[in-house]
Amino acid sequence: MEWAEVGERVRESRLAAGMSQADLANAVGLERTKIAKIESGGRQIDALELAKLAAALKVPMGHFLREQPPVLSRRTSLVEDTDSAVARDSYRLEAKLTAWLDDIRQMIALDLLKPGKASVYDGTVTDPQGAREAALWLRRRHGLGQEPIRTLMAECERAGQYVLVSDLPGDGASLVDGDFGVSVVSRLADPGRRRSTAAHELGHLVLGDEYSTDLGVSTSREDRERVIDAFAAEFLLPSAAMEQARKTDLRSELVRFSAVFRTSWSLTVRQAGHVGLLDEDRLPRWFSEAPTRVELRDAVGWVPQPDLEGVRVPPSYAHAVMEALRQDFVTPARAVELMHGEIGIEDLPGAETGAGS
Numbered sequence: 231m232e233w234a235e236v237g238e239r240v241r242e243s244r245l246a247a248g249m250s251q252a253d254l255a256n257a258v259g260l261e262r263t264k265i266a267k268i269e270s271g272g273r274q275i276d277a278l279e280l281a282k283l284a285a286a287l288k289v290p291m292g293h294f295l296r297e298q299p300p301v302l303s304r305r306t307s308l309v310e311d312t313d314s315a316v317a318r319d320s321y322r323l324e325a326k327l328t329a330w331l332d333d334i335r336q337m338i339a340l341d342l343l344k345p346g347k348a349s350v351y352d353g354t355v356t357d358p359q360g361a362r363e364a365a366l367w368l369r370r371r372h373g374l375g376q377e378p379i380r381t382l383m384a385e386c387e388r389a390g391q392y393v394l395v396s397d398l399p400g401d402g403a404s405l406v407d408g409d410f411g412v413s414v415v416s417r418l419a420d421p422g423r424r425r426s427t428a429a430h431e432l433g434h435l436v437l438g439d440e441y442s443t444d445l446g447v448s449t450s451r452e453d454r455e456r457v458i459d460a461f462a463a464e465f466l467l468p469s470a471a472m473e474q475a476r477k478t479d480l481r482s483e484l485v486r487f488s489a490v491f492r493t494s495w496s497l498t499v500r501q502a503g504h505v506g507l508l509d510e511d512r513l514p515r516w517f518s519e520a521p522t523r524v525e526l527r528d529a530v531g532w533v534p535q536p537d538l539e540g541v542r543v544p545p546s547y548a549h550a551v552m553e554a555l556r557q558d559f560v561t562p563a564r565a566v567e568l569m570h571g572e573i574g575i576e577d578l579p580g581a582e583t584g585a586g587s
Contacts, residue, residue: 234271319400348390358460422494
């Protein structure tokens with residue numbers, strides 16, 4: 231890469247971290263003018279400086295050096311005079327996404343992870359109804375029928391997308407790398423929102439790149455996202471299941487659907503509107519009447535319903551990391567890093583005796 235490209239990555243990472251050039255200079259022990267020259271491409275960086283910059287900006291060193299694959303959920307541009315929390319959060323998620331892709335590639339290179347080919351819908355999708363048909367196609371392919379999805383991460387993996395659950399703020403991001411996809415979902419949102427985001431990013435994979443498929447480049451971004459949202463809603467909570475709802479106590483029925491299918495209240499209400507249980511003009515009022523946590527838990531008999539919570543990485547990937555550790559392909563510290571917070575060094579075999587450290 232050219233130094234100007236490296237400098238641009240430094241600049242964007244600094245803005246995403248909410249730091250000024252002076253802040254970054256103080257953090258890494260350089261003069262502010264040197265940071266300015268780095269960002270403009272007028273000053274080369276040695277390995278030690280690059281490591282300090284990565285640590286201060288909380289991104290991997292590789293983020294500054296590698297070519298960035300196209301991210302399907304594109305972010306708002308980061309500019310010096312724009313203080314956009316959404317843009318900053320999106321940038322940091324994308325940085326995490328490309329680092330996640332590197333981790334997946336490492337396990338593939340070690341021949342410990344063998345991704346299947348992504349489930350890409352071959353029908354024509356130009357509107358929300360087409361997206362819903364694609365979601366039902368995937369449900370049939372996975373043998374899900376109209377039943378709730380027990381573990382969304384597992385279903386995403388079956389479809390060829392590896393999901394990472396991250397502690398970063400924001401929603402999610404995804405990209406396709408050859409025959410498989412990767413996505414990052416923020417854990418900081420409520421459980422229903424996390425599942426909606428994961429299903430949305432899966433929709434990008436199944437329907438294809440939003441800028442090159444039948445959705446068309448002339449379609450607005452808002453309309454394209456509405457199509458993907460329709461896929462996510464139908465995949466998580468099929469319309470046919472909702473049509474069985476009893477209208478005599480509709481709110482209790484919708485609370486039950488939201489609890490059993492573990493969807494956000496807004497997605498449940500939108501699906502109720504789609505199948506005609508609610509009139510369009512009544513939707514805003516229903517959106518504002520979200521059930522409490524007690525109502526949701528009571529609707530499922532107080533049975534715990536965790537998903538995308540404690541589990542941060544896909545099962546097959548976690549197994550690959552542990553196998554890499556057993557075969558001494560990675561150090562214990564690297565294994566913990568590869569597991570992205572799901573385990574600590576104390577959880578590894580031999581930790582009490584100091585073995586493997």
